[in-house]
Amino acid sequence: MRIIDSHAHLCSSKYTENDIELIVKNANVNGLKFIIDIGASFNESKNALKNATKYKNIFAAVGIHPLESDSWNDEIKEQIKLMAQQDKVVAIGEIGLDYYYKTAPTKQWQTKVFKEQLExxxxxxxxxxxxxxxxxxxxxxxxxxxxxxKGVMHCFNGTVEEAKKFIEIGLYISFSGIITFENATELVKVAKSTPLSKMLVETDSPYLTPVPFRGKINQPEYISYTIRKIAKIKNLLIDDIEKQTTENAINLFKIR
Ligand SMILES: [Zn+2]
Structure with missing residues (x-):
């Protein structure tokens, strides 16, 4: 029991109650110590809190994803704030900016919602x-x-220079299954240049399934493939990656 999946959405409607129960039950066998269940919408945040309350090895993050930010209003804000004060909530997230989709909420609105959640x-x-x-x-x-x-750039997929700037302001860089993809050339460089003391690992389940499980629904146990790839890139032992990323996550999220 060594690994922390620092970012998964067990709260997603893609998982049934049975799926979650099985994931939690198998966590021991698969080396998973804790899973941080991250809300992207208001409903997911509620589910994440529910899962964290039910299962010892699940912790929750609550927040509104930039692509869900149209739902933001004073009522949601109050609710997020209330949930964030519950015992097993260890972070606000996921929050941020997403300019990829033309149909996304405007930059101005995303900025407002991001800032209010940072507050x-x-x-x-x-x-x-x-x-x-x-x-x-x-x-x-x-x-x-x-x-x-304090925080983490979840599922980082930028350049080496960009990663450096976020590390400089004290943030962690989190690596997902993307690092196992064949075209992840720049991300391999980012993993090489990021100090292990600033790295987290995650699955972003149910999305971003690593090689060799592409096409299947992702789950926290597949995190071992991401860790294996990082160990290879950094020429370190799998054990070193597991120990240090777990310590980093415990320090960041203050998990006891
Ligand atoms: Zn996510």
């Missing part, structure tokens, strides 16, 4: 799980307005 994190002294797609420069500008904020 909640700051007020409650919680770390943040950050989602950024095609918006690294803007995200950096916003994050610099919150000096001392």
């Amino acid at each position: 909640i994190a700051k007020e409650l002294k919680l770390p943040v799980s950050i989602h950024v797609r095609d918006a690294y420069a803007d995200a950096l500008v916003i994050l610099k307005q919150f000096p001392g904020i």
Whole structure:
């Protein structure tokens, strides 16, 4: 029991109650110590909290994803804030900016919702799980307005230079199954240049299934393939990657 999946969506409607029960039951066998169940919408956040309350080795993060930010209003904000104060909630997330889709909420609106959730994190002294797609420069500008904020660039997929800038402001870089993809050339460089002390690992289940399970629904136990690939890239033992990323996650999320 060594590994922490720092970002999964067991709260997603893609999993049934039975799936979650099986994942949790098998966690021991598969080397998983804890799973951080991350809400992307209001409903997912509620589910994540429910799962964390039910299972000892699940912790929750609550927040509204940029692509769900149209749902944001004062009522949701209050609810997120209330949920964030529950015992097993260890972070605000996932929050951030996503400019990839033309149909996404406007940049202005995404910025407002991102900032308001960063405010909640700051007020409650919680770390943040950050989602950024095609918006690294803007995200950096916003994050610099919150000096001392703790958090992780979840499922990082930018350049070496971009990763450095986020590490400089104290954030962790999290690697997902994308690193196992054949075309992950730049990400391999990022993994090489990121100090192990600043790295987290995640599955982003049910999405981003690693090689060799492409096409299947992702699950936390597949994290071992991401870890194996990182060990190979950094020329370190699998055990080193597991130990250090687990220690990093425990420190960031203050899991006891
Ligand atoms: Zn996610």
